[in-house]
């Protein structure tokens with residue numbers, strides 16, 4: 001069993017098992033005393049810190065996947081609206097650090113929507129694409145993430161998709177299709193002529209999930225909902241973790257929020273790294289990680305079909 005190197009104030013014990021640490025954490029809660037968080041353990045390093053500061057401590061080429069969703073500069077509670085030039089400049093600094101940290105066979109997935117100004121939309125993937133190309137990264141997919149819920153617009157069509165730009169550092173990159181295959185539409189379909197006549201024509205493990213992903217976004221009645229206004233559905237990140245990394249490798253989210261990327265990584269035996277400026281979100285992230293480890297975290301299954309009231 002991995003042992004924790006704990007950052008628990010007043011309880012420093014390097015040889016504590018996760019179970020013991022969890023019990024200790026709970027006892028802190030039970031006492032009504034200050035809630036102490038584990039700052040770091042064998043598999044997760046998560047901090048309340050500016051991402052540039054956090055990333056600069058990590059070694060070159062140490063991350064197999066960097067997956068994130070930055071602020072969109074639209075005035076959400078966790079960001080300050082700024083000029084488009086300054087926004088792109090800040091993104092450029094974070095992306096440069098991400099490229100330094102990326103393993104030669106690794107992937108960067110930048111999940112974004114639109115910046116909106118006076119009713120005009122500016123798709124952030126278009127604005128940010130040149131920053132990745134500046135570092136020589138290669139775009140493998142522009143994944144369209146569609147979802148059913150959001151604002152009802154009056155003067156344009158309501159936005160129901162965002163995108164994930166998936167870049168690699170080289171042509172030799174990890175891509176595991178089998179763990180993320182989805183059920184085929186006609187699994188029993190057979191070849192009707194030729195040398196394979198009568199044999200199943202589709203892969204029994206299912207089909208490629210394609211580059212259009214219909215996954216419910218996390219709104220109030222979603223099982224994963226926390227206090228964060230814009231959290232990732234864990235299933236979306238799980239698909240990226242399983243396809244783009246191998247067990248034991250490291251996954252970083254430099255805009256971690258409430259830790260959805262870390263949970264997806266830990267759930268599948270990867271190491272999780274991440275940071276967020278907001279302590280309340282980092283506390284929720286740790287809380288969710290402890291729930292995951294205790295087997296009590298509720299998540300929406302990765303490939304669960306979207307509810308269709310007409311079906």
Ligand SMILES: C[S@@+](CC[C@H](N)C(=O)[O-])C[C@H]1O[C@@H](n2cnc3c(N)ncnc32)[C@H](O)[C@@H]1O
Nearest residue numbers: 050051078231232255256257258259260276277
């Ligand atoms: C769109 S949210 C990401 C939510 C995350 N995907 C999740 O599932 O919870 C962006 C997050 O970036 C954080 N943030 C903004 N600027 C940051 C910075 N410079 N360093 C670290 N975190 C930052 C915000 O506090 C916010 O939680």
